[in-house]
Amino acid sequence: MNTQEIILREKLDDYFSSMFEDELIDEIVQVGYIDKLKNDEILIDIGETMTHIPLILNGVVKVIRKEKKGHELVLYFLERGDTCAISFVNCLNRSKSLFKAVVEKDAEIIFLPVDKIEPWLINYKTWRQYIIDSYHFRLIEMVESIDSLAFMKMNERVYKYLNDKVKINKDVNLEITHQEIADDLNTSRVVITRLLKQLHDEGKIYSSRNKIRVLNF
DNA sequence: ACATTAAGTGATT
DNA sequence: AATCACTTAATGT
Secondary structure (H helix, E strand, C coil), X not given: CCHHHHHHHXXXXXXXXXXXXXXXXXXXXXXXXXXXXXXXXXXXXXXXXXXXXXXXXXXXXXXXXXXXXXXXXXXXXXXXXXXXXHHHHHHHHCCECCCEEEEEEEEEEEEEEHHHHCCHHHHCHHHHHHHHHHHXXXXXXXXXXXXXXXXXXXXXXXXXHHHHHHHHHCCCEEECCHHHHHHHHCCCHHHHHHHHHHHHHCCCEEEECCEEEECCC
């Protein structure tokens, strides 16, 4: 066993080993490769063809829907233990990505080549379960995202967004600019500035330049 | 000291 | 809730 495999196995032990059977872990170790990605690196962009699916070991990946003229909307975040099963099905169909995925917080990710992993669906019950669960979970998050778009006012959306961020980063102190929030929610900076000021005055957050602290989380 | 980037605000639609 | 136009504040060089 080479060092790469040993490292991989070690990383998997953290989280996935309790989820997958030993034989499956063995296969993952053999075909997968691990990569460390830094903030703002793009995993995949809309229209690109996917060849691998990611298993997130740590860090955070942000999944975004993008409109042609640069307008974006954040759909959900992927964290430890997550994969994007959507990308998996996309891979099987050899179709192009509907989403853009960028690293939100430095991440270690195992990439699995799709042609190798397809048979796992048949051979490994835990893998099947994992993929189905993941698909289900993404669907739920997508619906949540539709709900917030359709039914929530912008001030509620901002607050939810901040809370989601805190949850995912495990830190109530966020380093973020008004502009970045505006981009993620597809609105304008001025609107965010005003709503944040409102939240600040209501005592729900504390905000200063480049920083927001979510209170009573 | 100056330039750049982030944030705050009134007025208008 | 969005846009414009402008101001003020914070930060980098």
